[in-house]
Structure formats: C-alpha cells, structure tokens
Amino acid sequence: MTEPSRPLVTGGSRAAPYAAADRPQPANLADILERVLDKGIVIAGDIKVNLLDIELLTIKIRLLVASVDKAREMGIDWWENDPMLTTGKPDGLRDENRRLRERVRELEGGDG
Amino acid sequence: MADTGYYFYAISRGLDPDVLNTEVGIEQAALQLVKHQDLGAVVSHVSLQDFGEEGLRRNLEDLAWLESVAVTHDRVARFCAERATTAPLRMATVFLSEDAVREQLAQWYDRAEEVLNRIEGRSEWSVKAYADPAAPAETGGDEPPETMGEGMAYLLRRRTEAQRRESTAQADAEAAQAIHDLLSNHAVAGRQLRPQDRQLTGHTGEMILNGTYLVDQGRVDEFLDTVAALRSEHPGVRVEHGGPWPPYSFATLEPE
Incomplete structure (x- = not known):
C-alpha cells in the first residue's frame, strides 16, 4: 500500500483543489491533528504536557487570528x-x- | 543519555522488529521495538531539550514544529498499522528510559490487548459531507415594496434570511445524520468528529458531517460502494472520503 501524498497546509493557505470525489482525499493537517492530538491511546508518559491546552492555545488562537483577518469578507461588517x-x-x-x-x-x- | 527520551508512537502486536529498519522516526532517528510479551512499543530517541516538559510546551506553540511532529507520528503509526495490528498513541508521549516504557506496557497490557482485539483486521475511514452554502433553497420572501421604509425593508430581509438559514441548517443536519447512520450500518463503529475549521483546511461549503468509521477489512469495498451511492442519493451534498487511517479514533481508552 502506498502512502497518499499529503499536501499539508500551514496557517490559512489552501491545499489542493477538489479532485474527482470518488477517490480518497489526501489527509490534510486538520485530519492528522484532530487524530494525533485528540484520539489514540492515552498513556501518561514521564513528560507531562496537556495536549488539550496546546490545542486550545495553538490552533484555536491561530484560527481566531485568521478569522479576524477574514471578518470583513465573512460579513461582520x-x-x-x-x-x-x-x-x-x-x-x-x-x-x-x-x-x-x-x-x-x-x-x-x-x-x- | 540523560538528555535523551523515548518517544512512544504506538503499540503493535506481532510486529517484526526488523521491518522497523526500513522507516525512521522524528529527526530521522531509528525506530525500535520495546517488547513485553506479544506487545511491542514502537519508540525512537528524542532530545529532551525539545521533548522535555519545557521544550514541548514551547515547541507545541510553533505550528511548523507541531505539523512536522504530527506528520511523523502519523507516518510511523501508519507504517506499523500496515504491517501489524497497531494502536496509535496520542502524540507526544515521552518516557525517560526504556525500562519506563516497558513498565507502562506491562501495566497497560490488559487494556492494550482489549483495544488491539477491537481493531484487529479493521481500519479507520473518514467520510466528510459538505453542503454548498450557495445552494438555492427557497428564497421565501418577496422583494419589499419600494414604498417601504429602508429600515423596515431591511428588517424583513434579515428575517427572511434568518428563516431560510434555519430551514437549510435543519435539512443539512438531517442529511448528515442519515449519512452517518447509513455508514455506521456498514461499519463496526462510527463516530462524529467536530466539523473542521475551514481556516485550517480551506474547504469550500459547509462541513455538515465529519464522520469516521471502523471498517472490517473484508467489508471495505462494501463500505466504499455505500459512500459512492451516497453521492447520487444526496446530489446537493459533496461527500469526500479518506483512508485507511490507523485506527486513532477507535483506540481511545483513557487512563484510569
């Protein structure tokens, strides 16, 4: 089985356009993050970091900042x-x- | 070795340790298998400067770093899942010694076996459904008469829009539930994840379903046929699928 290529996105930029939708879509960063940060077996390692905090801090704040930039075209005004x-x-x-x-x-x- | 930790990617059952030579982990480090009975912890060395508590806290705020580690974590989990029954761990599980990894594996043995039994011979498939926000629906309201004051006309228009949004949202929710129920019937289990933010994905349309399904290997074709059939049943909805994933969403036992 070959690994799907992954056009990962960073920040607000866009990955590939939609291909014919009957093929599996490549995993994007959001797909990976929602699984590796929020799912999977949770075992308390020797290093303690709360990923839920990280998710809130990093991703949510970045999304919020991006949203503020987009506020105008999204209809806030x-x-x-x-x-x-x-x-x-x-x-x-x-x-x-x-x-x-x-x-x-x-x-x-x-x-x- | 005091500055080296063990990054723990996944628990595999029956993985041949030799195949780990053909893949690498974070920072290109060699993958190793720490064994306890029939279970193996897939690990690699990481620097505690980056993966100690302080380092992690700092680095996880850096989206480029987070992305690179998340992608590597997924790549290793995927590699193992393609070769043996594998339960991925949540990202950034780090131990200070090989003994500590082995101890955890021993302590987790029963629960890990339970998880591995549940996912054996199965894989995770993602199905997302999007509604086109420009989809017509009824416009419902008439244009206000010209004589109507601007303020009142505006009010009317806002109310009509609100009503239209509401009925569209309800139709979307019903379509999403119908799709999820149907797919769940062709899977061992199904879960709905939170709809993704378009700022991260750049998707167009409204994501009305972010479903993920644990599917028997022998029923993958049937599952995908069902997905294909959905596309003709719900012409107003765009349906995308992805997979197979390592079964992240179905390996979620929490510590006691």
Whole structure:
C-alpha cells in the first residue's frame, strides 16, 4: 500500500483543489491533528504536557487570528457593505441601524 | 543519555522488529521495538531539550514544529498499522528510559490487548459531507415594496434570511445524520468528529458531517460502494472520503 501524498497546509493557505470525489482525499493537517492530538491511546508518559491546552492555545488562537483577518469578507461588517443601507443618508442610517440591529436580535431570538 | 527520551508512537502486536529498519522516526532517528510479551512499543530517541516538559510546551506553540511532529507520528503509526495490528498513541508521549516504557506496557497490557482485539483486521475511514452554502433553497420572501421604509425593508430581509438559514441548517443536519447512520450500518463503529475549521483546511461549503468509521477489512469495498451511492442519493451534498487511517479514533481508552 502506498502512502497518499499529503499536501499539508500551514496557517490559512489552501491545499489542493477538489479532485474527482470518488477517490480518497489526501489527509490534510486538520485530519492528522484532530487524530494525533485528540484520539489514540492515552498513556501518561514521564513528560507531562496537556495536549488539550496546546490545542486550545495553538490552533484555536491561530484560527481566531485568521478569522479576524477574514471578518470583513465573512460579513461582520455587513451593514457597511449593504447597498440598501449605504445609499441615501449614511449618517442618519447609522443610528437607525443600531436600533434596528437590536430589534433584529430580539426578533431572531424570539422566533427561535 | 540523560538528555535523551523515548518517544512512544504506538503499540503493535506481532510486529517484526526488523521491518522497523526500513522507516525512521522524528529527526530521522531509528525506530525500535520495546517488547513485553506479544506487545511491542514502537519508540525512537528524542532530545529532551525539545521533548522535555519545557521544550514541548514551547515547541507545541510553533505550528511548523507541531505539523512536522504530527506528520511523523502519523507516518510511523501508519507504517506499523500496515504491517501489524497497531494502536496509535496520542502524540507526544515521552518516557525517560526504556525500562519506563516497558513498565507502562506491562501495566497497560490488559487494556492494550482489549483495544488491539477491537481493531484487529479493521481500519479507520473518514467520510466528510459538505453542503454548498450557495445552494438555492427557497428564497421565501418577496422583494419589499419600494414604498417601504429602508429600515423596515431591511428588517424583513434579515428575517427572511434568518428563516431560510434555519430551514437549510435543519435539512443539512438531517442529511448528515442519515449519512452517518447509513455508514455506521456498514461499519463496526462510527463516530462524529467536530466539523473542521475551514481556516485550517480551506474547504469550500459547509462541513455538515465529519464522520469516521471502523471498517472490517473484508467489508471495505462494501463500505466504499455505500459512500459512492451516497453521492447520487444526496446530489446537493459533496461527500469526500479518506483512508485507511490507523485506527486513532477507535483506540481511545483513557487512563484510569
């Protein structure tokens, strides 16, 4: 059995594009990390390091940082880019937006 | 030797120690088999500067280092799993002496045998399902009339979007559960892992299932046929599979 080649990703860069999906996909770093850090037999070695902490510290923080970079395109500032809200009187709309966002939150919470 | 530790990759049963000469571990170090009865601990020497408590804490924060050790760990586990019944250990299990490794193996003997019996002749396969976020679903709402105030129109639109998201999310969850249930029927066991973050994988679409399955060697073809059939049954869902993996997800006994 040959080992699959592994186009590993570092940080936020992207591995290979999707190939025809009927072949096994190569393992990516996330596949490997979720197994070697979180699964497998746990035997307490002589060296004590809590990998769950590491996972939180390293991976989660990196993801968070990457997410902040991506926040804009992921829609955190949706109100700024909404053509409906940016045409017309932007200043007057800002206050209205704030009030409306609060109402939206209520509505969405209330509708469950 | 005081500055050298033993990195413990996996427990194998019936592994020929000679084949370990054809593979290397972390930092190209030679692999060795520390035996106890029919079990062997696959280990290699590592520097305690890097793998002592202080070193590990420092190095594990370095994603490039973490990646290189994780990949090597997996490569060694895979190598052994292809040649003998093998239970991988969690990454970064380090002992200070060969005797300490052997003692642990003896102490773990019964539980290790239990795990090895469960995974013998089986391998782990990963199946992920993605929904396309651009998938149409009903748009549900009409365009608001032009006379409607911008604020109210906005509110309406937000509510429609929220409702659409909700029904899409429910349909996704149902599809994911159906896929997982079906695959579990063709496997010895199935587990759902947390959906992966696209920042790490770069995947497109919404990962609705990150499943992993322990499959009998004799039923791998049947399992893969089932995966293939899923693709036509769920045209709106992209299904990817990977494997065989060493059975990480099914070798998870915790210490008492």
